[in-house]
Amino acid sequence: MKPEAHETPPVLRVENAGKVFRDFWRRPRIRAVQDLSFEVRPGEVFGLLGPNGSGKSTTLKMIVGLLRPTEGRLHVLGAPPTDVSRKARIGYLPEDSYLYPYLTCEETLDFFGSLFRLPRAERRARTAQLLDMIGLRHARRRPVGEFSKGMARRIGLAQALINDPDLIILDEPTSGLDPLGCRQVKDLILTLARRGKAVLLSSHLLADIEDVCDRIAILFNGRLQAIGSIRDLLEERDRPRVTLPAVTPEQLRAILAALKAQLGREPELDYPRRNLERFFLETVARAMNQDTEPSGAAPSEGVAPYLDGPPHA
């Protein structure tokens, strides 16, 4: 986390927010969120974690104004969530990509772009860059209705970014994406954060959260269970780990002996495995060189240039 993050005012402030779903007779039925408070600052990636039905999506929907909190207050970019003009600076990816099935990929992005105050040329350029980024340029003339789940998810992500938002809210951004897409999304999130954007995301994939988030909050039954920076929460300061370069067996034996003499007991030894993500990425990279015309999402790299501009002040 960048040191200056604490000095800038928060982009999003949630104060004791609560949401009660009521039935027809206005009697409380479900307490989806209770007494939730947190802040997200520019340049920060904030993760919401929790089991199914713990209130993550409900919280995000309250922030984008799709639901109204029944208790507490929310300040989004300094205004209540229902303020229409602030929505120009927000990007939202819902839990399911609710897209218009009859529009093609390109038309979808163009449509969402035209809901913002963007000149036509800029809209065109961004659409093209986003299509490259999500690897669907070759499918841009196909109707979204016939897309696979992950392909639709990629468009959902692209539409959330078309306005180059300052606050990005992603509800399970990696669900349905292939590992390549996951990696890309994570890179994208990091790039955006580097440019001073605030990212709020929810996910079940702990590895993803760990990779990108600066701070996390864990929800259970709508209540906040833990909140803090990843490093503070996860670091076990009493169990340091030493990584060695390649060594000969003799060198290793000598080092272990020295360590044992120093500590007074046997140190643990294991060999790091390549993780599955890295292995998968390498395999696909190899296959990519042999096959050319993809039918699904094409492998692509990097982020759309307009999203990777100079950092915000």
Place this chain on the structure above:
Amino acid sequence: MRKVWAIAKLTLRGAMRSRVAPLLFGLLVAVIVGLPLTIRGDGTLSGEVQILVRYTLGLAMLILSLAALWAGCASVSLEWQSKKLQLVATKPLHPFELWLGKWLGLVLLNAVLLAVAGSVTAALLRWRLREPLADPARRGELLADILVARRPLAPEPVDVDAAALARLEQARGLGRLPPDVSPGAAFEAFRQALRTEAFSVAPGGARSWRYPQPGPLDPGHPLSLRFRFSCSTPGPVRVAGAWVVRRGDADVRVDTNAVATTPHVLHVPLRDLPQEGALTVEYRNTDSEAVTVLFSPDDGLETLARAGSFGPNYARGLLLLFGQLALLAALGITAGSLFSMPVAAFVSGFVLLMIQMAGDLASLTARPITLVSHHGDALIGPRAAVFFQWVFRLLGSVASPLQVPDALGRLTTGILVSWAETGRVLLTHGLIYPILLAGLAAWIMRRREMALAG
């Protein structure tokens, strides 16, 4: 505005690609081409024109109206139910703009479909009237009596209320009013009797209709008199009579020998009449038999002056229909933003029914409401009667701007659909009421939680 247009484009694309619009298009063309082939008219050319314009275009209009209402309801409420609106709602888009975009899309679609229906009908009409198919004499008749635009002249009203009241008082004074007849009913009966009297022509007598302000009359075209009468001798007897049209100190007389109870048209040349002054049309009963001729007080005589040709009138008629479709779409969209799908369609249908009935309601407000049981005692007190009158008047005044001239009926009888009427309908149906409906929908949508089930 760009946002509105984006939504409109989206709506149009959805209609095209979900096959709703092509289906409607096919249906319309099938109806317009197919219906005249299947319906047998009465064999006359004018009958065929009637079928083509009134039934065929009427059915097309019915289909379009249903579609406008349904599509309006569906376009918002289905998107709400399938959560697509959730995504749109997080963009900087005011609900008003969303509404407007949807409406614009539907209105454009309807405009195109109506234009197609209108031009196919016009083409068929033209084809039917071309030389070898249509006997020239019949064709001339048609051009004079149906394929024109004529303006009905407004006669001086016949006021018999005072006379009826006098009779009622007289009957009361003499104690001749039966006890089980309410005063209201008796008054109404006297009124009707007096009106009938005023429009009957005794043997050798005459009856005249006065038109204080006939407006500009084109001397190059005749005045059409459309009349129908019954007579004291039952059955379809011929009655000799004369129509005299007078203006200033000149008059034109046309003798007739017309059959009772059937409608007739008479063309009276205006060439020899002065250009100024009130117009009088008089019927003289010159029959040698002693028959009395009765004209219906309401539609016994229609005096029609030529006001233009058929083509522009037809176009105005279509514009009028278009205005109605625009309102239907607006009604549908608003209902769709308030209720979920079938309920929305049902509610908007119900509102439509109420609008139709409001015309009758408005006519009720002319007199205080009297609800009388069959024993003759009033069912509601005078206070309540006044209250109901106000309620009905309110309903009537909300809905009466929505009353629309029957465009198709006029086109098939050669009556003018004026620019004033067209403009008024376009203004109320195509602008004012839609904006009110849009405001209502936007106001409610802003207060709803979009992520809850629609």
Place this chain on the structure above:
Amino acid sequence: MFWRIRQFAAVARISLLDIIRQPGFLLIAAAGMALITLLPLLLTQTLGESARLVRDNALAVHWTFGLVLGSYAASSTLARETALGTAALVLSKPVSRSLFFLAKFCGAAAATLLFSLGAGMATLLSARMAAGYFILDWRAGGPAIAAPVLAFLIGGYLNYRDRGPFASRAFIGMLVLYAAALAWACAIDAEGHCGAFGAAMDWRLAPAGLLIAMALLMLTGLAGLLATRLDTVPTLILCSLAFLLGLMSDHLFGRATEPSAAVSVLGGLLPNWQHFWLADALSGNGQIPWSYVGHASAYGAMHLGGLLLLGLLSFRRAEWRNG
């Protein structure tokens, strides 16, 4: 074999429940039934044959509301489920497509018939209420007017108590209350005394209502056929069109002296609703003979069979993308 029947019953039952739990269904059904019940109040202002007017209008309301309801039921249970992917989910289980389609149709048909039952009872009641000259029989008809309101209150109360589905309960409640009101009206005579059971009722309306129910079944079948390929809205539009054209059937196809082939095929395909609209036969003291009802039902059943066969063929070849 037995488990196929059980499967069929399960699918049909679920689709019936799904239909009658929709607020739209309740709204249309309740409005239709309540309108029929209120007809005597609305129409007795007009002098003359009020009984006849009430009868004709009640049958007409039964017919038009049933039309909307039948096509809505069939298309919502087929088109909507296809769109939502639930159909694909069920078909991924060992359920044959033909069975699924027929069971869905049966569910929709059952919903339509339930409405017909209610509308029929309401028609009998309002005819009874308007039977006298100029005087409404409040004693016999009053409870029927209270029935819809009471049913909604009961549905609301049950929903409040245990959060049960409101729409289906209010609808069932209406049927039960109408049956009770009918029994009450049967039990008393015009003076309010206990008479011979049902002697004061106009039972000639029963075959007339039955014929309309048959026609509604045919429309439901048509809607089912259309819904295998079309969305709800186009289905409803086409059904209304078929209804209009079928109503004009005699007018359109009968009068042509030498009908062309296309016209006669179309005329044969479109059900001729005139066979099922016999309100005029009841004028005076006219009766509808039961043999006629039998014949008309056979005609209807044949038509329905044909429609279902087409629907089956169309449904077997339908594909789903999502699901």
